[in-house]
Amino acid sequence: MSPFRVNLGGEGEVPGVLNQQGRWVLTRGWRSSETIQTFKQLVDAGYRFLICDNLDLPLPDECCDEVLTNNVPPFDSVTHWGPTIQTSEVRRILKSGGRWIDNGDVHYVKP
Amino acid sequence: MNAFFALFERKSSSPEPGWADREFPAIVAESPLHLWRPGDPIIGRGSRLLVGVATWSGYDMRLLDVLAESLRGGGASQPLVEVFNTAECLRRRDFKKYVPRNHPVFHTPLVGIWQDGELIWSGEGHEAREEVARRFHSGSAEIVAYVQDWIKARRAGRA
Numbered sequence A: 001m002s003p004f005r006v007n008l009g010g011e012g013e014v015p016g017v018l019n020q021q022g023r024w025v026l027t028r029g030w031r032s033s034e035t036i037q038t039f040k041q042l043v044d045a046g047y048r049f050l051i052c053d054n055l056d057l058p059l060p061d062e063c064c065d066e067v068l069t070n071n072v073p074p075f076d077s078v079t080h081w082g083p084t085i086q087t088s089e090v091r092r093i094l095k096s097g098g099r100w101i102d103n104g105d106v107h108y109v110k111p
Numbered sequence B: 001m002n003a004f005f006a007l008f009e010r011k012s013s014s015p016e017p018g019w020a021d022r023e024f025p026a027i028v029a030e031s032p033l034h035l036w037r038p039g040d041p042i043i044g045r046g047s048r049l050l051v052g053v054a055t056w057s058g059y060d061m062r063l064l065d066v067l068a069e070s071l072r073g074g075g076a077s078q079p080l081v082e083v084f085n086t087a088e089c090l091r092r093r094d095f096k097k098y099v100p101r102n103h104p105v106f107h108t109p110l111v112g113i114w115q116d117g118e119l120i121w122s123g124e125g126h127e128a129r130e131e132v133a134r135r136f137h138s139g140s141a142e143i144v145a146y147v148q149d150w151i152k153a154r155r156a157g158r159a
Helices: A039-044 A089-091 B004-014 B018-030 B058-072 B092-097 B123-136 B140-158
Strands: A007-010 A016-021 A048-051 A064-070 A093-104 A103-109 B048-055 B080-085 B109-116 B118-124
Touching: A007 A093, A016 B118, A039 A048, A089 A093, A089 A103, A089 B080, A089 B140, B004 B018, B004 B058, B018 B080, B048 B058, B048 B123, B058 B123, B058 B140, B109 B123, B118 B123, B123 B140
Parallel strands: A007 A016, A007 A064, A016 A048, A064 A093, B048 B080
Antiparallel strands: A093 A103, B048 B109, B109 B118
């Protein structure tokens, strides 16, 4: 079975993983910051999305092999977009031994 | 010179909350860019670019390095480049104090371009990065590639 990987946002979407995004992706005028594709274009191109906020990810405990983030606001804070990535949620969804990769570097490995 | 991207790099290695935002004004002060705050005057003659950036975005920080390097290169016809930190915008309506436009802000940078005191263009994200970088003989693709290469190097370093 291939590893289950989740991209919790930042610049651009990642092919082959579940890309979490806020509800704003459904807003008229939204485009990917990296490729300027619309949400529909990304879905048509095969990108998979999970649309939800960061406080309560609708994913089971310990389901995820790897969490990816890149160029994101400080964790556990609030911006005008709303609550940022919650470290408690990342730790909850990672399997034991699962890794959180932030900007290409290992930020956390779940014991 | 890569003072802005270095700020992003240091923040990535030591993510103390708010640290990079506190450092940002001092780095701007040492560059040819100018920090702009609501209430500051807007020049009535010539071109003015106002670039709103996030210190947590390597793409935004690289863009500022590109602008600063180009401005240091001189030339009499360079536009005035002013910047602000989007962390100052706690609510969506706060962005209008910087760039008066009716669109919601989804991405950084947020950019406004004024000519002779009149806002003639505004945009955000990739489109804005491209518009600004192009005026300084660069492009969004170059900036994205720079950050992606940095991420790849970090990934290779842990492989």
